Amino acid sequence: MSDTPELVIANGTVVNSFGRQEAHVVVREGRIDRLVDAAEPIPAGVRVIDAAGRLVIPGGVDGHCHVAQVTGRFRTLDDYRTTSTAALWGGTTTIIDFGIPRDARETPLAAVLHKKELARESRCDVALHGSVVSWDETVPWQLEQLAAEGVRSVKMYTTNRGSTMADGDTILKVMREMVRLDGLTYIHAEHDPIIADCTQQHADDGRIGIEHLHRTRPELAEEVSVKETLAMAEYTGAPVYFVHQSTPGAVDLVTEARERGQEAYSETCPHYLTLDDSVYGSVMPEWYACCPPMRSPQTVAALRDRLADGAIHTVASDHSCYDLTQKRERTDDIREMPHGLPGVETRMPVTFTALLEASRGARVEDFVEVFSAGPARINALPGKGSIAPGFDADLVIFDPAEERAVDGGALHMGTDFSPFEGRTLTGWPAVVVSAGRVVLDGGGFHDPGPVGNFVARNGFREHQATTASVRVPAAQSTR
Numbered sequence: 001m002s003d004t005p006e007l008v009i010a011n012g013t014v015v016n017s018f019g020r021q022e023a024h025v026v027v028r029e030g031r032i033d034r035l036v037d038a039a040e041p042i043p044a045g046v047r048v049i050d051a052a053g054r055l056v057i058p059g060g061v062d063g064h065c066h067v068a069q070v071t072g073r074f075r076t077l078d079d080y081r082t083t084s085t086a087a088l089w090g091g092t093t094t095i096i097d098f099g100i101p102r103d104a105r106e107t108p109l110a111a112v113l114h115k116k117e118l119a120r121e122s123r124c125d126v127a128l129h130g131s132v133v134s135w136d137e138t139v140p141w142q143l144e145q146l147a148a149e150g151v152r153s154v155k156m157y158t159t160n161r162g163s164t165m166a167d168g169d170t171i172l173k174v175m176r177e178m179v180r181l182d183g184l185t186y187i188h189a190e191h192d193p194i195i196a197d198c199t200q201q202h203a204d205d206g207r208i209g210i211e212h213l214h215r216t217r218p219e220l221a222e223e224v225s226v227k228e229t230l231a232m233a234e235y236t237g238a239p240v241y242f243v244h245q246s247t248p249g250a251v252d253l254v255t256e257a258r259e260r261g262q263e264a265y266s267e268t269c270p271h272y273l274t275l276d277d278s279v280y281g282s283v284m285p286e287w288y289a290c291c292p293p294m295r296s297p298q299t300v301a302a303l304r305d306r307l308a309d310g311a312i313h314t315v316a317s318d319h320s321c322y323d324l325t326q327k328r329e330r331t332d333d334i335r336e337m338p339h340g341l342p343g344v345e346t347r348m349p350v351t352f353t354a355l356l357e358a359s360r361g362a363r364v365e366d367f368v369e370v371f372s373a374g375p376a377r378i379n380a381l382p383g384k385g386s387i388a389p390g391f392d393a394d395l396v397i398f399d400p401a402e403e404r405a406v407d408g409g410a411l412h413m414g415t416d417f418s419p420f421e422g423r424t425l426t427g428w429p430a431v432v433v434s435a436g437r438v439v440l441d442g443g444g445f446h447d448p449g450p451v452g453n454f455v456a457r458n459g460f461r462e463h464q465a466t467t468a469s470v471r472v473p474a475a476q477s478t479r
Contacts, residue, residue, distance in 0.1 A: 004044050004045060004046055005026050005027055005028045005033055005043065005044070005045045005046070006027055006028060006029070006045065006046045006047065006436055007026075007027040007045055007046065007047050007048075007049070007393070007433065007436055007438070008024055008025065008026050008027070008042060008043050008044070008045030008047070008048045008049070009024065009025040009027070009048075009049050009051050009056055009395060009397070009431075009433070010024045010038075010042040010048055010049065010050050010051060010052070011024065011038055011042070011050055011051055011052035011053075012024075012025065012038075012051030012052070012054055012055065012056035012397065013051075013054070013055050013056065014035065014056045014057075014387050015055050015056065015057050015364050015365060015368055015398075016057075016058065016365070016368060016373065016386050016387055016388075017365055017366075017368045017369035017372075017373035017374070017385075017386075018365065019365065020055075020364075020365065021035070021037075021038075022037070022038035022039075023035040023036060023037060023038050024036040024037075024038060024040070024042055024043060025056060025387060025393075025395065026043050026045070027045075027393040027395075027433070027436045028436075029436065030392065030393055030435040030436040030437075031383075031390060031391065031392055031393050031436070032387060032388060032389055032390065032391050032392075032393050033389065034389050035387070035388070035389065047438070049397070049431060049438070049441075051397050051431075054397050054398070054399065054430065055364060055397070055398045055399075055400060056387065056395055056396070056397055056398070057364070057367075057368050057371075057372065057387070057395070057396050057398045058368060058372040058373065058376075058384070058385050058386055058387050058391075058394060058395065058396070059091065059092065059093030059094065059372065059384075059392075059394030059395055059396055059432070059433070059434060060087075060090070060091050060092035060093060060094070060347065060348060060371050060372050060396070061092070061093075061094045061095075061096070061371075061372050061375035061376045061379070061381065061384055061385060062087060062092045062094070062095045062096065062316055062317050062319070062344055062347060062375070063096045063267065063314055063316045063375040063378070063379050064096065064243055064244070064267060064269075064316030064317065064318050064319075065083060065087075065095045065096060065097050065098075065316075065317060065318075065319040065344055066097065066098060066100075066318070066319060066320045066321075066340065067079065067080055067083045067095070067097045067115070067118070067119075067319075067321075068080070068115075068118055069098070069100065069320060069340075070102040071163070071164075071338065072163060072338075074322065074326055074338040076320055076321040076322055076340070077321050077322065077323055077326075077414050077415060078321035078413065078414040078415075079118065079121060079414075080118055080119050080120075080121040080122040080123075080126070080452075081121045081122070081123065081450070082321070082412070082413065082414040083095065083122075083319065083321065083344055083413070083414070084121075084122040084123040084124040084126070084452055085123050085412055085445070085447070086344050086345040086411065086412040086413040086414070087123075087124050087344045087345065088123060088124055088432055088434055088439050088440060088445070089345050089411075089412050089429075089432075089440060089445060090344060090345035090346060090347055090348050090349075090429065091348045091396040091398070091428075091429035091432055092124070092344060092347060092348070093124050093125065093392075093394035093396075093432070093433075093434045093435075094124060094125040094126070094127065094376070094381065094384055094394065094455065095122075095124060095125075095126055095127075095319075095344065096126070096127045096128065096129060096375075096379060097115055097119070097126060097127075097128055097129070098115070098128070098129045098130075098131055098155055099111035099112030099113075099114065099115045099116075099128055099129065099130050099131060099151070100131040100155070100164060101131065101133055104133075104134075107138070107142060108130050108131060108132050108133075108139070108142050108143075108146070108154070109130075109142040109145050109146060111130070111131065112128055112130050112146055112149065112151055113149075115128055116128060116149070116454060119452065119454060120450060121450045122450060122452030123434075123439070123447065123448055123449070123450065123451065123452055124434050124452045125384075125392075125394075125434075125435070125452050125453045125454075125455050126452055126453075126454055126455065127150070127151075127379065127381060127454070127455040127456075127457055128151050128454075129151065129153045129154065129155050129186055130143070130146045130151050130153065130154045130155070131154060131155045131156065131164070132154055132156055132166060132170060132174050133156075133157075133164055133165070133166055133170075134166065134167075134170055135166075135169060135170040135173050135174070139173070139174070139177070140177050143174070143177050143178070143181055143183075144181065147181045147182075147183060149456070150454070150455070150456020150457050151457070152181070152182070152183040152184060152380055152457040152458070152459060152460060153178075153183055153184040153185070153186050153241070153379065153457075153460075154174055154178060154183065154184075154185060154186065155186035155187070155188065155243070156170065156171050156174060156185070156186070156187060156188070157187075157188040158171070158187065158188065158189050158190060158191065158192060158225045158228075158229065159188070159190040159191070159192040159195055159221075159225075159291075160192070161192055161196065165192060168228075168232070171185075171187075171229070171232060172232050172235070172236060175232060175233060175236040175238035175240075176236050176238070178238055178239075179236060179237050179238050181459075182459030182460050182461050182462055183459070183460055184239050184240075184241055184378070184379070184380070184460045185233065185238050185239065185240045185241065186241050186243060187225075187229050187240060187241070187242050187243065188243050188244070189222060189225035189226045189229055189242050189243075189245075189250070190217060190221050190222050190225050190291065190292060191220075191221040191222070191224040191225040191228070194218065194220065194221040194224065195216065195217050195221050198215075198216050198217070198218060198221070199216045199217075199334075199335065202215065202216050203333075203335075208332070208333050208334060208335065209331060209332050209333065209334070210280065210285045210286050210289055210331045210334055210337065211280050211281065211285050212280070212334070213280055213285075213288075213289060213293045213334050214277040214280050214293040214294060214295070216293075216334065217291060217292055217293050219246075219247045219249065219250075219295065219299065222245070222246060222247055222249075222250050222292055223247060223249045223250050223253060226242060226245075226250045226253045226254065227253055229242070230253060230254070230257045230262065230264060233257075233262060233264065234257070234260075234262055238263075239263035239264070239265075239460055239461070240262075240263070240264050240265070241264075241265040241267065241378065242254060242264070242265065242266055242267060243267050243316070243318070244267060244268060244269045244272065244292065244316075244318050245266050245267060245268050245272075245303075245312070246268065246269075246272040246292040246293075246294075246295055246299075246303070247295060247299055247303065248299065248302040248303050248305075248306050250266070251266045251268075251303070251306045251311050251312055252306075252311075254266045254311075255311050263464075265313045265314070265378055266306075266311065266312045266313055266314075267312070267313065267314045267315070267316050268303060268307065268312050268314075268315055268316075269315065269316060269317060269318045269343070270315060270317065270343055270346065270347055270350035270351050270354065270420075271288075271290065271294065271341055271343065271350075271419055271420075272292075272294070272295065272300065272303055273300065273303060273304050273307060273315070273350070273351070273354035274300070274350055274353065274354050274357075274420070274423075275288065275294045275300070275419060275420075276294055276295060276296060276297040276299075276300045277293065277294045277295055277296055277297075278297070279294055279419075280293070280294070285331075286324065286327040286328055286331050286337075287324075287327070287341075287417055287419050287421070288341070288419055289327055289334065289337050289338070289339050289340075289341075290318070290320075290339050290340055290341050291339045301359075304354050304355075304357060304358040304359075305358050305359050305360070307354065307355060307358060307362075307370065308355055308358035308359070308360055308361065308362045308366065309360075310366070310369075312370065313370065313374050313378060314370055314374045314375045314378065315347065315351045315370045315371060316347070316375065317343035317344045317346075317347045318340065318341070318343065319340075319341075319342060319343050319344040319413070320338075320339075320340020320341060320342065321340075321342045321413055321414050321415050322338045322340060322342075322415065323415045323416050323417070324415075324416055324417055326338050341419050342411075342413040342414075342415045342417070342418060342419075343413075343418075343419070344413060345411050345412060345413050346406060346411070346418060346420055346425070347371070348371065348396075348398075348427060348428065348429060349404070349425035349426060349427050349428050350420060350425055351367065351370065351371060352367050352371075352400065352425075352426060352427030353425045353426045353427065355367055356426060356427075364398075364400060367427075372384070372385045373385040373386060377463070377464070377467055379457060380457045380458040380459065380460050380462075380463035380464075381455055381457055381458075382455070382457075382458055382463075383455075384455070392435060393433055393435060393436040394433065394434055394435065395431075395432075395433040396429045396431065396432050396433070397429070397430045397431035397432075398427065398428075398429060398430070399427070399428055399429075399430050400426070400427045401426070401427075402426065402427065402428045402430075403424050403425070403426050404424070404425060404428055405422060405423065405424045405425075406418050406420040406421055406422060406423050406424075406425060407421070408420075408421045412445075430442075434448065435451070435453070437451070
């Protein structure tokens with residue numbers, strides 16, 4: 001058996017979240033074997049890819065995807081093969097999906113085990129979040145079983161009464177359990193009474209079609225819910241992660257909590273950084289049905305600035321793969337529509353473009369932090385988010401200057417539209433390596449088959465403690 005490494009990426013500028021270096025990256029058995037100073041000769045490899053003049057970054061980690069998701073009478077049209085393929089096309093090599101109970105008969109544990117079974121078809125690595133809707137005496141045991149499976153986070157919704165919403169008592173009790181199990185609480189934060197009342201008022205006035213979505217879910221509803229949830233997290237001592245924050249006010253509440261010593265994190269999504277509420281006056285407003293909705297141009301610009309300033313910790317797609325037939329079935333009533341946007345494939349260029357458009361701009365290192373390193377660290381994913389010896393060989397040769405106009409029909413997400421249709425975006429992957437396999441290069445996509453691994457996550461605080469002081473060693477020199 002040859003001792004020659006399977007892959008060498010030569011002469012690249014290796015960019016981690018904390019800095020960059022000129023190096024050859026040597027890959028052996030799906031992991032990064034070593035980094036060799038670029039001044040040294042190129043090591044031998046079964047395959048050598050010359051990355052001279054280009055950037056090499058860690059493969060993306062998308063901490064918020066919904067694959068084959070059932071919500072009421074709607075099911076997203078993707079499966080793990082489709083979504084993982086689209087992820088790889090977009091430079092994402094690890095996705096984290098949700099095991100959300102499909103109805104009251106499915107338990108949190110059963111929902112996760114079902115998704116874990118489906119994930120056997122994935123082309124990239126997969127981790128999972130659990131979800132709790134209602135509390136009963138079996139929940140502590142179920143959460144213990146999830147932790148044993150390597151599922152160390154649980155998502156709860158503060159809205160969507162009658163389907164996925166968890167009440168305050170449930171949220172508080174689950175937070176206590178997650179502290180006991182060294183886990184992380186995920187929260188979809190929108191104040192349900194405000195949203196329910198506002199939506200009903202609009203319905204009473206006959207203003208309940210998709211063109212009115214942004215008016216039925218005000219910014220205040222999000223920020224009030226974040227404030228209440230932070231209070232419960234402070235009371236229980238629970239680390240808390242807020243998904244898809246769409247307002248600078250919500251982000252600022254998390255920043256203030258962190259300044260008080262709380263373990264709290266802000267996620268946003270590409271669409272909240274680039275699209276504003278004028279889309280609901282467009283000829284196809286159904287393309288933008290999601291919750292929270294798009295916000296005002298001023299809010300979008302301020303959110304971009306929070307991203308560039310480092311106040312937002314991750315950018316995730318919140319990928320939900322409905323098609324236009326499903327979206328258009330009830331555009332007359334937002335209460336009956338499926339909400340969610342396809343985005344796992346376009347997360348890289350939309351996020352990078354948003355950083356470029358922020359008032360002060362940003363470095364590629366900042367992009368790596370929110371695209372890969374931050375999601376890996378916060379979600380306690382071992383071996384992900386850095387280019388360093390011993391880490392998984394998930395790598396992207398990234399072109400920060402390439403511009404492309406989005407063609408929804410040419411994407412690979414299993415739907416027939418993109419909310420970014422026609423927009424020119426900057427920063428695309430040229431080569432994608434997943435677990436040491438070259439899956440995308442100038443020759444197109446090379447389907448590796450169902451080789452994705454399920455990634456068991458570490459305990460949250462344990463992982464933060466072990467990674468806080470870690471710095472990746474410099475590239476080796478033989479001189």
